[in-house]
Amino acid sequence: MADATSSPRARYRERTRGEIKAIALRQLAEGGAPAVALTRIAKEVGLSGPALYRYFASRDDLLNSLIRDAYDEAARATEGIAADLPASPRAALHALADAYLDWAAEEPHRYLLIQGSPLPGYQAPPDTLARARAVLGPFVKVFATGRPTASVRPVVAETETWVRDDEAAADWLREYAGLTATDPRAGAALAGTLLSWSQLHGTVSLEVSGQYAGMGHRARTLVTAQMDVLADSFALE
Structure with missing residues (x-):
């Protein structure tokens, strides 16, 4: 008996969902998330308005799917680097940061979709947290090798408390660095990752939204400098 997921009807459904998402991405x-219009999508696909709702229950449902896809693609960008990380943790950090920046620069509309609320009142589905952590997971492994200096020890102290109190954070640490919540390296691993995310999000968001236009520098120059400062702060070799 044929698998139901490979039936002609199932394949047609997935193909139609893919067409709907492709138009929504365009x-x-x-025009950003407010420009995603189900009625115009239905017309272009050749469906009636009610028929479209058999594929996506609402615009939020469609946005949820686009957000999941965007996180998964961003994760593939960093995981692709993580599969062959340089031996030097400092070089590995730069490689991961560059991969993150490259993905965002190539897919600015998708980056902006996942970094912030796309629409007033929108609530992202809970499973996007795990997807976001997958994007940053390779950074956890890099910073697990770090030796925090005085400047970042207050952040490390807070992340040590966080990982002891939050089972999901402990799972994140275990999955990507093979560490327990009580491991002496746990705080550094998460503190460095959070600081990297904060630095990258600021620079990348400004870059893809055009805020650096005409200022005479490249976002990569800023990212390189920021990652060097972080590497120094965690004594990454």
């Missing part, structure tokens, strides 16, 4: 690139 609308997103043209």
Whole structure:
């Protein structure tokens, strides 16, 4: 008996969902999340309005799918680097940061979709947290090798408390660095990751939204400098 997921009906459904998402992504690139219009998508796909709701229950449901896809693609960008990380933790940090920046620069509309609320009142589905942590997971492994200096020890102290109190954070640490919540390296691993995320999010968001235009520098120059400062702060070799 054929697997139901490979039936002609199932394949048609997935193909149609893919077409709907492709059009939504084009609308997103043209005008951001507010430009995603189900009625225009239905017309372009050749469906009635009610028929479209058999594929996505609402615009939020469609946005949820786009957000999941964007996180998964961003994770593939960093995981691709993580599969062959340089032996030097400092070089590994730069490689991961560059991969993150490259993905965002190539897919700015998708980056902006996942970094912030795309629409007033929108609530992202809970499973996006795990997807976001997958993007940053390789950073956890890099900073697990770090030796925090005085400047970042207050952050390390807070992340040590966080990972002891939050089972999901402990799972994140275990999955990507093979560490327990009580391991002496736990605080550094998460503190460095959070600081990297904060630095990257600031620079990348400003870059993809055009805020650096005309200022005479490249976002990569800033990211390189920021990652060097972090590497120094955690004594990454």
